[in-house]
Structures are given as structure tokens and as C-alpha cells.
Amino acid sequence: MASTHELIAGVFRQESGRILAGLIRFAGSFDRAEEAMQEGFAAALARWPGGGLPDNPAAWITRVAQRKLVDAARRERVHRDMEAELQRELEPAAFVPAVLAHETVGWPMPPEEGFPDERLRLLFTCCHPALEASARVALTLRTLGGLTTPEIARAFLLPEPTLAQRLVRAKRKIEQARIPYEVPGRAALAERLASVQSVLYLIFNEGYSTTAGDSLVRRELCQEAIRLARMLAQLLPEEGENWGLLALMLLHDSRRDTRISPQGEPRGELVPLEEQDRSRWDQAAIAEGLELVERALRLPGVGPQRLQAAIAALHAQAATPEATDWAQIAALYARLAELVPSAVVRLNHAVAVAMSAGLAPGLALMDGLGADGSLDGYHLYHAARADLLRRLGRAVPAAAAYRQALALTSNAVERRYLRRRLAEVEPG
């Protein structure tokens, strides 16, 4: 039997994002809302152990927090009235009317059966393009992910004061420049949604790809990103890209246990897709991912999330590396390159061509990409070229390319992989 404290901790994990989102909209301020939510949870810790949990714990905490906000607003109003006209245009004008306006229509008591879900609005605020990119990630994790500042700092290997400062600056800009709590209108939705999706993918990728730091924290980041992507898809279900993003994360995540070799963990070796033990892929995650890809592709439009999810689905469906439908993957990468003209996408396209149409045409395509020298400083270009040269049996140029790749990356796991390959092609 879980203790009341554990139950309250559970409510915090599950519901704090939703409670906070509602309070931020109510108060018009992140800081006041966070403070009020803390008071709400403190009240729960004091009251619930005796009387048991209320039917709707999140609504209970919200009500307590709102009462605190209204009390504070009333006090400020009294104070304001004393300075009446001097204060006419002064802060915190944006804060007080929002709260007191609710009061006049029957607030602060929200209906017992529940309270509105404001998380989608808040997600768009946290991922607003007017905020610095790294602040979007941190703010999303802090407000909707329920992660603490030290947890986020640890996950991103940043000093805690740096991260705290970043959060303060972002929150201040939201309030001072009045970045709205709104789901953008039709005209801006596609672009703003892409910004939200890229923030969620960054969170996932930080957990999935980075190899430094605590592996438990990284695992938590992936789970958090999946949870947020699921929330986004459920709140805006008509957007195919949302389901595509969730499917993409699930399909990548299904391979989490096989992509780093178990020897010497947590600093194991990167295991390439073709060498992974497919029997250990998470079949439940794959099944859900495949179903969601189907669903995403039935919705109107096409976009980078869905195309990448479709590629991940083809890999997940192949029982052996040889059974991979590389021709289809090459076609999907070609389409993706039209939408996202990035070097990684074009390199992956060349690899897929090499695996389907032949190593030589694939290598020719790759050499064409690098002909202008623009990829010379990019380690993945040399690593991908080296792999094709190795498969073609051209050991000497393969070794040279592996060495170039090694010179350009400091990632320990990637270096170990490259060194192992280099040893294979170097005459021993």
C-alpha cells in the first residue's frame, strides 16, 4: 500500500504539468503560478494524510493554488487603489485583471468535475520562436515535463546556475514582451507546430544520442519526450506530423537496449543497426509505432516527421538486415531531402542508394555531395564514405576516411566504433 506521500509524489509527476499550465494561464505569470502550485502541494501534504485523497487531486490542488493567487491579487489591488492613477499603466497590470476577471464570473472555484486543459497553449508558449532555442527545451521540460532545474542541468551537462539563468531570462521575456498563451491561428500553426515538434525531438535526441552523462537521466529524457509527444498528438490529433513524431520516437526507442554494447557499460560501444540483436528490440514499442505511422500517413499532407517515421518503420519491420527494403528507404530519403535540405539527410540517401542500387553508384552519389568541399569538416561524411569503401573492399582509402572521421569527432562512443572499423581495414 503506497503512503499518502508517495501518492502525492505520483500526483505531482502525472499532473503537475497540467496544473501548472492552468495556473499560468490564470495568473498570467510563470513564477506566481509555480509558487501557488507549491503552496497547493504543501496544503495537500498537510491535509491528505488525515482525510485521504480527494476524488480529483489535481482539481483540489488547483483550487487551493487559485485561492492563493486571488488573495494575492486582492492584496495587490488594495495596494494599487491607493496609488490609483499613478499605477494605471504599471506592472503588474497584466497579472491582476486576469485573476480578478475570473473572480467576477464565479471563480476562484473551478468546477468539481475537472478543470480545463491548458497544456497545449503552454507548450506553444514554451516553444515560441521568439525564445532562444536552448531555453525552449529547458522551459518545456521545467513546466510541462515536471523536471526540476537540477535534473535538467544534469541531463544537458550544464552548470545549474547557467540553466537557472536561462529559465529566468525566458520567463521574463514571456512576461515583458507578452508572448501569448495561445494555440496559434491557422496561418501560423504549421510553422509554430514545427517549432514545438523540433523542441520535443531535441529532448528525445538528447536522451537517445548523447553518450555522456548519467544513463538513467538520459532514459528519463526519452520517456519524457515520448510522453510530451503523445500529449501533443492527443491534443491536436488532426495533425499527421504529431503522430509521425510520436511514432518516430517509439520506433527509435524500441532499439534502446541494443544500440550500445553491454560490455563496459555505461561507456559501451555503439552497435550499428545491422549488427544489433533484433530479437531484443522492444516489440510493444514497434507495434505501437507501426500502427501510428499508418495512422499518420492516412492524415492529409506530408512532412519530415512522417517520412522519418516511415523510414524507421521499414527498419523495424526487417527481420534481418538483409531483408531491409532499402529501395523504399532510398525513395523516402529522396523525398525528405526535398523538404529538409540537410547534409545528414543527403548522406543517408546516398547510403540507402548504395544498399539498394549498388555500392559503387552510392559512393559516386556521396562523392558528388562532397565534391565542393562543403562536407570536409563533417565527421559523418567521412565515416559514411569509409563504410562504403570498406564494403567495396578498398581498404586503403577506407582507412584514410576512417582516420579523417576520427580526427573530427570527440564523441567517445563514436571514436571507439571508428577505431574498431579502422583496425579491420588496416593491414595488421
Next chain:
Amino acid sequence: MRYMFLIYSQEVPEPLPAEEDRAIRQGHRAAMEETSRRGIFRGAEPLHPTSTATTLRHQDGRVVITDGPFAETKEQLAGYYILDCQDLDEALEWAARIPTACAGRSGCVEVRPIQAMKPVADGIHA
């Protein structure tokens, strides 16, 4: 909330071709008319080029006057708008409709919220 839209453009020595100049003027007129019609227009003015600028600095208790803008950058302040918008999203929508090439060929608009100030004397408001 009032926002100031600072228009930064590249300054070019020769006058713009007549057609381009006309398009820019029309763009500004459209933006001013539309925002006036909606009651959110609070002001807009173009500036003369930075060749006319004079910069004053306080150095070691002395006033030092120099010819030119405060910094030599590729893009220079060319004019401003003040509009009263609901929030940053509305401000950004208008920012996209303000021509930025008023005295040059390319540029950008910086959007900044205006801080409310206490009135300094009766009848004078910020």
C-alpha cells in the same frame, strides 16, 4: 501593450529605382492605414540616413561629440513604428507587413515592448 518596431536597413548611396521606391512607400502607407483603421496605430516616422547622424558620449566627465551613428553596422536604424498590440504574436504579424527596405535593399525589424512609465508631470504621459 505598445510595441516599438525598429526598422534596420542597408543604406545604399544611390537612390532606389522609382518602381522599387514606389512599392516601399505603398507598403508603408498600407501598414499605417490598416493599423489606423484598427485603432492600434500610435506613430511611425522615417529617419534621414546615418550620414546625417551625430553621436554624443560621456567620457571621463566630458561630453564627446562625433560624426556618424553609434556603431558602424551593415544595417542601420532607418525608422520606427509604434503599435498597440494584444501580444507579441499580433506584433509579429504586423512586423511581417512593414517594409524593411525603406532606404536600402534588405533589412529587418526589431520588435520591442515599450515599458510603461509613471507620468512625470500632470498631463504628460509616457
